[in-house]
Amino acid sequence: MKPVNILLVDDDEDDFIITRDLLNESDNRQNYNLTWCNNYEEAINAMLKSFYDVYLVDYNLGKYTGIDLLREAIRSNCTEPLIMLTAQGDFKIDEEAMKIGAADYLVKNKITSQVLERSIRYSLAHSQALRNLKESEYKFRMIFERSKDPMIVSDIHGNHYDANPAALNFFEMSREDFLKAKSTDFYPSKEERKKFVNSMEEKGSVTDLELQLALPNGKTKYCSVSSFLQVSQHATTELYYSNIHDLTHRRQQEQESVLTEKLAVSERIAKSLADEIQNPLSNVHFALEEMTDALNGSIEPVQMYIDIIKENCIKIDQLTTDFIASTEPKSLVFERVEVDSFLAEIISEAQLLLQVRAEYSSPAQHLYINADIEKLKEAVMNLFKNASEALPDNDRNVSVTVEHTSAKVYIQVKDKGCGIEEENLDKIFEPFYTTKLRSSGLGLTYTQRIIEAHNGSVIIESRRNVGTSATLSLPLADHLN
Helix, strand or coil: CCCEEEEEECCCHHHHHHHHHHHHCCCCHHHEEEEEECCHHHHHHHHHCCCCCEEEEECEECCEEHHHHHHHHHHCCCCCCEEEEECCCCHHHHHHHHHHCCCEEEEHHHCCHHHHHHHHHHHHHHHHHHHHHHHHHHHHHHHHHHCCCCEEEECCCCEEEEECHHHHHHHCCCHHHHHHCEHHHHCCCHHHHHHHHHHHHHHCEEEEEEEEEECCCCCEEEEEEEEEEEECCCCCCEEEEEEEEECHHHHHHHHHHHHHHHHHHHHHHHHHHHHHHHHHHHHHHHHHHHHHHHHCCCCHHHHHHHHHHHHHHHHHHHHHHHHHHHHCCCCCCCEEEEHHHHHHHHHHHHHHHHCCEEEECCCCCCCEEEECHHHHHHHHHHHHHHHHHHCCCCCCEEEEEEEECCCEEEEEEEECCCCCCHHHHHHCCCCCCCCCCCCCCCHHHHHHHHHHHCCCEEEEEEECCCEEEEEEEEEECCCCC
């Protein structure tokens, strides 16, 4: 067994002799090596360099005290145990020493060989347990801080106790704001929150629960949550340790894939129906022209009906043309476009034609994309038109924001209108799908085709009676460093 190296810090050599004799009385005296020093500076140097396994420190050290030495040792991250030696009746000193971090305290005139040895053994065991605990905490902290997945610590009421950098990035919040917020605020569906809490209370854990979270900045993210419940030592607090896996990108890819498949089907249907519709329409047009020439305006009521038929044939023909156009891949003529000036022109036109008020802040730097200006303008104007139709007469505000990464620019058009029912969100890009009167239901279909032809994507997020945001993602012409 490795001997225990002990340093006695005491300005009285007689106390060293007494302590040495007490250790020599022990049955395990061969396991102890006692050294003595009588000054503060030498003791601090030994502690900083971890020369000894245990320190016995007298309270009186000349101009310094044992409390001073203890404080300095704690500040210097001394991990070896320190046992305070005090005179009889110094209970305040004993209490203060234990609060600061002393492993134990002994009253000098009550120390026996057994008491001293037991205190040393206890202090060493306790110190080792603390070191093991700190090492475990350090390892957990390293995993917690460096994890790429968001991790948070909260309670049943949604109060936040901690969050790693990945979580702060996921929620797009500062640490201060996140700790003030509550998890309950992130659940747009109270049923999902209830389901999560019930599972934690019944099973003590949740595994890969998929849910939707609404961020304070208005964004919606999809994720899966795995959590476990940890009860504190005295059962005073129950904490939820949660790991979040961001599924937003995967969800968007799945939605884009479904929409692409639907558009491909629509394109095939459009091409097969085009001739079936347009050929009979051409024959009707021809017959109407012949009838008009034959009547030569002689029968006025008949002429009126002929005009009505003509007008509706023209509408059917235009609808068919629009349908085909909305499903066909777009042939584009690209040029280099500065995002800010492009948006400023569209916003000006939208405010004039659609009677909306756009809140827009120019991006901090010049961003460029390669685009077919006219077709991209049509796509963005469709978003303004949808926002305009969703807004009430007393609030015509639309916000336009621009964000970017090193490779993409994100243009968001957001309103606080009537919103879209959740069950209808999967249908909004389908040709002819609409919830509006006098709408062909081809606007978003056409917009998506144009954006895809620009190697971009369209994401629509909406909540009923809260509003809708449409985000266009487009590649930057020059990747930023």
